[in-house]
Each structure stands twice: as C-alpha cells, then as structure tokens.
Amino acid sequence: MINDVLRDTEGKMKKSVEALRQHLTTIRTGRASPALVEHLQVEAWGSAMPLNQLAGITTPDARMIVIQPYDKSTIKAIEKAIQNSELGINPSNDGVVIRLSIPPLTEDRRRALTKQVKSQVEESKVAVRNQRRDALDAVKKLEHDKQISENDQRRGQEKLQELTDKYIREVEQIGAAKEAEVMEV
Template sequence: MLEDIFKDAEQRMKKSLDILRQELAGIRAGRASPALIEHIEVNYYGTPTPLNQLATITAPEPRMLVVQPWDRNAVSAIDKALRSSELGLNPAVDGQILRIALPPLTEERRRTLVKLVKEHVEEAKVAIRNIRRDALTHIKTMQKNKEISEDEERRAEERLQQLTDRYINEAEKLGKQKEHDILEV
C-alpha cells in the first residue's frame, strides 16, 4: 500500500518536471529553437491548433526560424497567430514559407526571461510540494486507520521528503541551466 503511494507521487513529480522542461524549452535563449513557437495556438478553420500540428518548424540559422505549413491555406492564420503571440515576432511571408528573424536579445529582455524562468521553476516546486502533501495525507490516514505503525509512518515521511528534495533539486538544476543559457552572450 505504501509502495503505491510512493509510485504515484514519483510519477506525478516526474510529470511536473516534464511540464517544466516543456515550458523552459519555449523560452528563448541565445539561439533560435523550434520549441519556441511550436505550441502557439493557430485558429485553423475555427479550431485552436498547436503550430507543430500544422507545419514543419526548422532553425536553419542561429537567429532564424522557418515555418513551412502543410496546407497552403494555413499561411495567413499562422502569420496572424505568430504576430499576436506575446513573443513579439514579425514573420516574413515568402510564398508558402514563413521566415522569422529573431533579433539578438537585449540585456533587459534577458533579465525578463530569467525572471520568467524563475517563475516556472517556482511553479514546478509548488506542484511537487503539493504532491508531497497529498501523499502525506494518505500516509497519515493509513496510520489513523491502524493500517501502518507510527514507525512505518515516520519512515514513509522521511522517504517521501527525500523523494521531494530530489525532484525539487532537479527542477532548480533545470532552471539554473536555462538561466545560464539565457545570460550567455
């Protein structure tokens, strides 16, 4: 029974880290990355659709992204979605291809991006702590119902705390790496 609680908690903590990785991949560092725009929602025939489901996104140069839609009719919708995103992009439409030149990051923009990274890391840490809280509630309930002894409860709490610390450290490590990438000129 305790093992099920630990497995569930660990799976949920892994999911929190995976989400953090996705969010950090979408934050621009010094180089252009398809992950920067692949999750932008495009209004495709009245349905919000992620860009990576409508087009091929490549980074042929360090400061250039190329979007090649599979459907010619989607070019204007993709252009509109990219322009209205909070990324401040200005794509150039070249027939059926959109070229996005990414300007170099200013110092102010780098600081803003670092702040955003810290917010995402903090959200992940809060999610991990909430998972720990849920697991602790289950463990305490088991002890109240006399399914486990007080010693087993204490050992389970210590093991859960070690698991939590491991995932929080991993989240911080991901954040530090991304900050380093952003601040690197």
C-alpha cells in the same frame, strides 16, 4: 501500502518536472528553436490547432526559424498567430514559407526572461511540495486507519522527504541551466 503511495507520488513529481522542462523550452533564448513556435495556437479551418500540425518547422541557422505550411491557404492565419503571440517577432513570408528572424536579446529582455524562468521554477517547486503534502496526508490516513504502524508512518515520511528533496534539486538544476542559457550572449 506506503510503497504504493511513494510510487504514485514519485510519478506525479516526475510529471511536474517534465512539465517544467516543456514550459521552459517555449522561453526564448538567443538561439532559434522550433519549440518557440510549435505549440502556438493557429485559427485554421474553424478551430484552433497547434502550429506543428499545420506546418513543418525548421531552423536552418542559429538566428532563423523557417515555417513551411502544409497548406498554403493557412499562411495568413499562421502569420497572425505569430504576431499575436508574446514572442515579439515579426514574420515575413514569400507566399511559400514564413521566416522568423530571431534578433539577439537585449540585457533588459534577458533579465525579464530570467525572472520568468525563476517564476516557473518556483511554481514547479510548489507543485512538488503539494504532492508531498498529499502523500503525507495519505500516509497519516493509513496510520490512522490502523493499516500501518507508527514506525512505518515515520519511515514513510522520511522516504517522502528524501523523494521531495531529490525532485526539488532537479527542478533547481533545470532552472539554473535555463537561466544560464538565457543570459548567454
């Protein structure tokens, strides 16, 4: 029973770490990356759709993103979505493709992005700790309902703390790597 709780909690913690990884890919670094724009919501054909469903996104070099819409009628909508995003990049189009030139980041912008990374890392740590709390409650309930012994409860709590520490360390490593990437000139 405790193993079920631990397995379920570990799955949730893995999802929290994966969500952090996904979110950090959208934070801009000095390099061009399709992940910066692929999830932008574009108003096309009466509904909001992710950009990667409307266009092919490539990075021919480290400072350029090229977006080639599958349907040329969506170019204006894609441009509008990019301009309204928080990227701070002006798109240019030639009627066939949209080009985004990624300017180098200023020192102030790098620091602001680093704060954003730290904030996301902290949110992920809180999510992992909340999952630990929920699992602890479940283990205590098992012991209260006399389904496990008090010793089993203690062992379960220790294993849960080890699991939590492991995922907190992983979140911190991911955050440190992203901060280093953002601060890289």
